[in-house]
Amino acid sequence: MRRRSLLLAAVPAGLVTLAGCGDGKSDSSKAGVSPSGSVSAAPPPKTVDAPLPAITAGTKFGEKPVVAKGPGEPSKNLAVKTVIAGSGRTVGENYFIRADYLGQIWDTGKVFDNSYDRKQPLVMQLAQGSLIDGWRYALAGKKVGSRIEIAVPPNLGYGPSGYPKAGIKGDDTLVFVVDLLEVYDSKSSVKGKPVAQSDPALPTVATNTDGMVPKVTVPRTAPPKKLVSTYVLEGDGPEVTAEQAVLCQFQGLVWDGGKTFQRTYGSGRLSQISIARMQQVVKGLAEGLTGKKVGSRVLVVVPPDLGYGDTPPGGGVVKKGSTLVYTVDILAAM
DSSP, X not given: OOOOOTTSOOOOTTOSOOOSSSSSSOOOOOOSOOOSSOOOOSSOOOEEOOOOOOEEEOOSTTSOOEEOOOOSSOOSSEEEEEEEOXXXXXXXXXXXXXXXXXXEETTTOOEXXXXXXXXXXXXXXXXXXXXXXXXXXXXXXXXXXXXXXXXXXXXXXXXXXXXGXXXXXXXXXXXXXXXXXXXXXXXXXXXXEXXXXXXXXXXXXXXXXXXXXXXXXXXXXXXXXXXXXXEEEEOOSOBOOTTOEEEEEEEEEETTTOOEEEEOTTTTOOEEEEHHHHTTTOHHXXXXXXXXXXXXXXXXXXXGGGTTTTOXXXXXSOOTTOOEEEEEEEEEEO
């Protein structure tokens, strides 16, 4: 079971936004993830650039940092410093970020969480209600490739209740070092290497990487009776496991007629798909994504017995016995 970051609320790991299984309408429901502390209201809080503890070791981008205890009394404002300036894309409100981080308590220097040891960066949306507000305000406007140091006062962290399980009290100021690795928005696509599509019995999928809908051409032949999962663009990231969720762009079509029943490409949003939960909805899609590399576009053809079978969602183009065709851009694993 993957370990959730302490920056997120303690909800079951399977409850992420589940798009790609429905009746043709976009599933815009949220995961139930919310900050453990209070949610700040507009306008944004005042930010200052000091005081902040010294980073005494692990000073390069991507290295696990060692951070001194806080020098004296912390500011009551959000303190933010760009330690290393990156030159990548700028992080915007509601974008998803992928980042490594270390968090510790100002007064004691006690580290309560870090992603470097787990070798699994955080992937999360920079949005109100998704993670603590100190991060949301501190990271907006920063560039990929940057290392940011942040001191988060209690009202922008976990609030007066703190986070007892992590040893965080309600009056603790928290110190974070964050390495911004990547950013994703609704126009993101994977950049994998094109793979030859030479089987005339399978759909062909366009290889555009502009975030728009890749055209899918379904052959006018009988669909395969077994699950098909193959690369259209092959990335070089880690393989997706059955315990993870993926951040992705996707579309779903029916084989007969090639009509689309759901998609995120061009919709202004991304999707988070829990592999474990998808096993209970469209088993073939879950199996087709498991083991595929992050950074890839995958074609998955799901026969009826691994799809909706004789119980399709009502009112849409998916009928009893429909074979389903999915294209999925696996942007990140979570």
